[in-house]
Amino acid sequence: MTAAAFERTYVYRTRNRMRLRVPRRTHCHFLRDGGCGIHPAKPTQCRIFPFWPELVDSPRAWARTARYCPGIGKGPLIQIKSVQAQAEEMRQEHPKLYA
Numbered sequence: 500m501t502a503a504a505f506e507r508t509y510v511y512r513t514r515n516r517m518r519l520r521v522p523r524r525t526h527c528h529f530l531r532d533g534g535c536g537i538h539p540a541k542p543t544q545c546r547i548f549p550f551w552p553e554l555v556d557s558p559r560a561w562a563r564t565a566r567y568c569p570g571i572g573k574g575p576l577i578q579i580k581s582v583q584a585q586a587e588e589m590r591q592e593h594p595k596l597y598a
């Protein structure tokens with residue numbers, strides 16, 4: 500599939516963002532029983548979640564997200580430097596979002 504065909508099928512644009520279309524019966528076209536069906540190539544925001552700048556920088560937003568994300572607070576401890584680096588990668592990837 501070409502990049503243009505992929506975008507026509509799975510992406511929509513807003514003024515500042517490109518977003519994956521959400522299908523009617525599931526949360527994502529690429530969600531499979533075993534997890535993400537495009538794991539090696541998934542978008543930056545998926546790979547970095549939940550370490551988005553707006554969550555890392557706001558304890559309130561973090562707590563609100565943790566109410567629906569079953570992975571937050573589980574697994575090994577992540578060092579703050581790693582979290583900050585991932586948040587910075589998100590800023591670099593989406594400068595218009597974080598200007």
Ligand code: SF4
Binds near residue numbers: 529534538542
């Ligand atoms: S990680 Fe992203 S691309 Fe993969 S299934 Fe979840 S929302 Fe979809």
